[in-house]
Amino acid sequence: MTDDKIIQTDHPLSEDQKSVLDALLNLIIPSSGDGRMPGAAEMDFLGYLVGDESGFLPKLVQVLNAIVDAADSSHGKSFTEINESDQLDLVNSLRSSKGELFNRLTNQVMACYYQDDRVMRGLGLEPRPPFPKGNQVDEGDLSLLEPVRQRGEIWRKV
Amino acid sequence: MADEIVDVLIIGAGASGAAAAWSLADTGMHIMCMEQGGWTRQSEYATNFRNWEVRRGKQLQSSPNIRGLKTDYPINDKESPISIVNFNGVGGSTVLFSAHFPRFHPSDFRVKTLDGVADDWPIDYFQLEPYYQENDRIIGVSGLDGDPAYPDKKLPLPPIPISKMGNVIGRGFNKLGWHWWPSDAAIISQAYEGREGCINLGPCNSGCSQGAKSSADVSYWPLALRKGVELKTNCRVREITINDQGMATGVIYYDDEGNEREQKAEVVIVACNGVGTPRLLLNSRSSQFPDGLANRSGLVGKNLMLHPWNVMDGFFDEGLESHLGPQGSCVLSQQFYETDPTRDFDRGYGIQVTRGSPPIATAINGYARGDIPWGRGHHEAFRKHFGTNISVSICIEDLPELHNSVTLDSDLTDGNGIPAPRINYRISENSQKMLAHARIKSRELLEAAGAWKIHDHGQIQYAGWHLLGTARMGTDPNNSVVNEWGRSHDVKNLFIVDGSLFVTSAAGNPTTTIQALALYVADAIKKNLTNLFD
Ligand SMILES: Cc1cc2nc3c(=O)[nH]c(=O)nc-3n(C[C@H](O)[C@H](O)[C@H](O)COP(=O)(O)OP(=O)(O)OC[C@H]3O[C@@H](n4cnc5c(N)ncnc54)[C@H](O)[C@@H]3O)c2cc1C
Numbered sequence: 001m002t003d004d005k006i007i008q009t010d011h012p013l014s015e016d017q018k019s020v021l022d023a024l025l026n027l028i029i030p031s032s033g034d035g036r037m038p039g040a041a042e043m044d045f046l047g048y049l050v051g052d053e054s055g056f057l058p059k060l061v062q063v064l065n066a067i068v069d070a071a072d073s074s075h076g077k078s079f080t081e082i083n084e085s086d087q088l089d090l091v092n093s094l095r096s097s098k099g100e101l102f103n104r105l106t107n108q109v110m111a112c113y114y115q116d117d118r119v120m121r122g123l124g125l126e127p128r129p130p131f132p133k134g135n136q137v138d139e140g141d142l143s144l145l146e147p148v149r150q151r152g153e154i155w156r157k158v
Numbered sequence: 159m160a161d162e163i164v165d166v167l168i169i170g171a172g173a174s175g176a177a178a179a180w181s182l183a184d185t186g187m188h189i190m191c192m193e194q195g196g197w198t199r200q201s202e203y204a205t206n207f208r209n210w211e212v213r214r215g216k217q218l219q220s221s222p223n224i225r226g227l228k229t230d231y232p233i234n235d236k237e238s239p240i241s242i243v244n245f246n247g248v249g250g251s252t253v254l255f256s257a258h259f260p261r262f263h264p265s266d267f268r269v270k271t272l273d274g275v276a277d278d279w280p281i282d283y284f285q286l287e288p289y290y291q292e293n294d295r296i297i298g299v300s301g302l303d304g305d306p307a308y309p310d311k312k313l314p315l316p317p318i319p320i321s322k323m324g325n326v327i328g329r330g331f332n333k334l335g336w337h338w339w340p341s342d343a344a345i346i347s348q349a350y351e352g353r354e355g356c357i358n359l360g361p362c363n364s365g366c367s368q369g370a371k372s373s374a375d376v377s378y379w380p381l382a383l384r385k386g387v388e389l390k391t392n393c394r395v396r397e398i399t400i401n402d403q404g405m406a407t408g409v410i411y412y413d414d415e416g417n418e419r420e421q422k423a424e425v426v427i428v429a430c431n432g433v434g435t436p437r438l439l440l441n442s443r444s445s446q447f448p449d450g451l452a453n454r455s456g457l458v459g460k461n462l463m464l465h466p467w468n469v470m471d472g473f474f475d476e477g478l479e480s481h482l483g484p485q486g487s488c489v490l491s492q493q494f495y496e497t498d499p500t501r502d503f504d505r506g507y508g509i510q511v512t513r514g515s516p517p518i519a520t521a522i523n524g525y526a527r528g529d530i531p532w533g534r535g536h537h538e539a540f541r542k543h544f545g546t547n548i549s550v551s552i553c554i555e556d557l558p559e560l561h562n563s564v565t566l567d568s569d570l571t572d573g574n575g576i577p578a579p580r581i582n583y584r585i586s587e588n589s590q591k592m593l594a595h596a597r598i599k600s601r602e603l604l605e606a607a608g609a610w611k612i613h614d615h616g617q618i619q620y621a622g623w624h625l626l627g628t629a630r631m632g633t634d635p636n637n638s639v640v641n642e643w644g645r646s647h648d649v650k651n652l653f654i655v656d657g658s659l660f661v662t663s664a665a666g667n668p669t670t671t672i673q674a675l676a677l678y679v680a681d682a683i684k685k686n687l688t689n690l691f692d
Contacts, residue, residue, distance in 0.1 A: 032537045052212070088533065103525075106532070110521035111212050123517065123544070130205040131367035134357025135482040140320030142302065144328040145339065153306045154337055156265040156496045158272065158282070 012057055013046065017064045019080045021045070024067065027088055028109050037122040040113050048112040056108055063105055066094055164190040164388075167409060167423035169395045169438065171195075172250015173669050174656040174676035175429030176378035177293065181680035183385035185687065191387060192411060192421070194394035195229035195247030197375065203365035211518040214364040220254050221620055222246065229392065231572035231579070233433065235622065238583035240464045242433055242622040248391060249375030251431065251623065252669065256363045256486025257344040257371050258510055259299055260666035261290055261308065261674075265496060269557075269662050273497045275504045276557050279661045280633050280642035281678070283309070289674035289681070296381070297372035298350040299670070301342035307492040315347045318356065318487050323478040323548050327489060327511050330607025336493040341510070343487035344372040344669070358483045360516060371484075393419075396576050397442040397451075398426055398652065404446055405691070406652045412574045425651045425683070425690070429676070432462065432625030432657040436564040437579040439629065452629070452646040457639050459565055459628050461558035463663035466585050467621035468552040468593055470600040471514075472609030473543055480514030481545045488513055494599060495665050503591040507554040508665040509600070514547040527613055550603060552596040554589055555665040558627050585617070593617060624668050629658035643686075644679030650691040655679045 013021065022041040031039035049057050070090050071079040079087060095102040113119055117127035126133075166182055168175045171193035179191050200206075204214035220243035222230040233242045245253045264283035269276050290311070293299075300315040317340040320328070324340070331338035345362065348355040356370040369376045383389060392414035399407045399420070408422035428435045436459035442451035450458050491509040498506070515523060520543055524530030530539040562583045570578035585593075597614060604612050632638025635647035644659060646652040655676040657668055664671070683690065 028532045029536050030534060037537050106525055107522050110525065111518050114517040114521050115209050115211060120517075125517070127208070129208050129210055130359040131203075131357075134359055134368070137319050137321040137358050137479060137483045138325075140322065140324040140340075141328075142317075142320070142340070144325060144332060145302075147332050147335070148306065148337055148339065149304065151306065151335075151337075154492070154496075155263055155307050155309060156272070158264045158268045 163422040170429035176374035177676040180382040235581040252373035266664040289677040297377035298346040300347035436628040461627040463556040469615040472604030505555040510551040626660040643682035
């Protein structure tokens with residue numbers, strides 16, 4: 001068994017925190033209506049954070065606890081029990097008071113999401129590293145340079 | 159313990175050190191190069207990996223202060239709105255460079271005569287031209303002949319594809335009647351001299367996994383080593399030593415284990431770049447040179463030029479696939495390059511059109527700008543911003559000013575206890591006016607090309623990639639550090655070959671000129687071998 005496995009199965013969040021996280025991730029990036037793009041909760045975000053070694057995990061716990069507390073005090077319910085529009089209002093009010101934290105969270109979610117195989121395919125990209133296959137790009141139309149040629153030399157003589 | 163004496167010791171294995179080593183190897187002398195870093199491996203660059211976008215942000219960061227490798231030295235640049243970026247290893251900063259490779263113009267060497275500002279260079283474009291050509295041939299430069307912004311030049315390889323985005327921006331330029339041309343690039347557009355051609359991996363500035371970017375480690379170094387140059391890696395030079403006659407005798411350096419050692423040499427060539435070179439000279443103090451070696455003019459570390467840089471993004475309706483292709487090289491414009499007396503600033507700027515962003519950068523930057531939201535609108539907004547942007551960078555000619563300087567920090571040191579460089583730099587009023595003009599013109603261009611949205615990133619902080627002017631060349635020992643062929647006025651067997659030599663900065667990326675200069679100085683050494691120290 002690899003070290004990775006041990007860390008990933010040794011779950012750093014409680015079940016409740018995990019459900020709040022899933023709801024939160026789907027608020028950030030929901031799945032697209034046409035089924036092409038998955039929601040962010042379908043990614044292994046926790047696994048990504050653990051592997052990323054950015055030290056964001058404790059910050060994530062702070063975010064989740066803040067959400068749980070806010071839901072409890074404003075609705076008297078758990079976050080996952082309130083409707084989506086109330087969830088969004090609640091999270092938005094936290095975003096305005098804890099902007100830096102939520103920005104970091106968003107960046108981590110985007111980084112995890114936009115390298116996932118399903119997301120790559122949804123965007124019409126091949127899920128692979130750039131090397132060794134590389135990419136084809138259009139040559140471009142060099143005949144567009146004709147007016148530049150016609151205007152003639154522009155370098156300053158010395 | 160002193161090692162065996164060598165004929166020529168080059169300090170720094172970057173763009174200039176590599177070119178000088180390759181050229182001097184013709185002499186059959188014992189040439190040694192000492193480099194504080196090691197080799198990087200193409201197989202370890204980010205684009206080998208599935209998570210390349212995340213990796214590139216961490217691995218081989220361009221800021222040495224963030225990268226913080228053992229082979230790096232810290233740089234105190236708190237007193238500068240532009241932070242220094244570089245790479246310390248075989249190939250130097252070209253390992254991370256974007257390979258945009260415009261030459262200077264003939265006028266760049268004559269700014270005092272033409273415009274009454276700064277100083278003329280002691281050499282001119284046409285003296286350097288054969289060395290530009292030789293450098294293009296050795297490393298493999300791609301581009302399109304016939305650019306009317308230059309005297310005639312022939313490049314060894316056809317241009318990098320300008321792609322759909324090049325068509326769009328080209329039409330914008332044409333609408334305005336402005337100059338534009340496919341960029342000269344230090345990237346081989348097809349197989350060349352045993353190296354495979356570019357396959358459009360994208361982020362050249364994270365290291366090229368294909369080896370198609372002509373960084374000095376894959377272009378000059380294999381050739382120089384084959385010619386017998388000895389390259390000692392992980393050796394950091396602390397100071398250059400001198401004898402009673404004021405001649406350089408070699409260096410004191412630290413090996414990989416941190417042992418202090420000495421290397422004797424007949425000739426010493428410094429190639430540590432516009433920050434590393436003044437740092438080393440200033441740290442080489444003695445009773446003969448109490449203010450630093452070769453510094454009787456007091457100009458070592460002065461006149462630092464950094465090319466303030468503005469970036470503006472335009473977003474277009476059509477899918478341009480602009481996230482693909484060599485990031486820094488598409489097209490350039492030199493419409494505003496030369497002085498125009500109707501403007502409120504001296505000299506001019508270059509426009510460098512670069513490619514768009516890959517997925518993660520699109521999402522994160524779009525979110526930060528408020529363009530790509532959370533929630534239901536996310537996917538549609540992402541789609542509109544991905545592969546549809548064109549970036550317009552501005553490189554303004556930074557004029558030399560004495561107060562912009564590299565000195566030694568009184569507290570900060572590197573891992574060997576050598577004082578770190580300290581940067582004091584202000585963006586001049588002339589540069590501010592130029593930036594303001596360039597912003598208006600960048601917007602005009604993007605609008606003419608049909609952008610539906612424009613975002614001005616403003617002047618970029620981590621853009622201190624061109625390090626110039628801190629040991630400038632000239633004929634007057636009171637007004638320059640080295641003579642017209644790179645030899646110190648004060649120490650007759652000490653040469654400088656890197657960007658420190660620049661008298662002015664021109665309005666374009668400097669490395670083709672740095673390497674041409676290194677070849678020119680090396681050639682002067684070869685031609686003057688019999689009376690080198692007269
Ligand atoms: C991210 C980035 C993008 C860039 N893009 C472009 C571009 O598109 N076009 C362009 O023209 N230029 C670009 N540049 C700049 C270009 O890389 C430099 O102009 C060029 O590498 C400078 O060459 P040099 O020989 O002066 O110094 P360097 O290439 O920096 O080499 C100096 C070497 O000296 C070594 N050294 C320093 N001090 C010591 C010491 N005390 N002992 C031993 N070794 C020492 C260093 O480790 C380093 O390897 C870019 C740079 C960066 C960082």
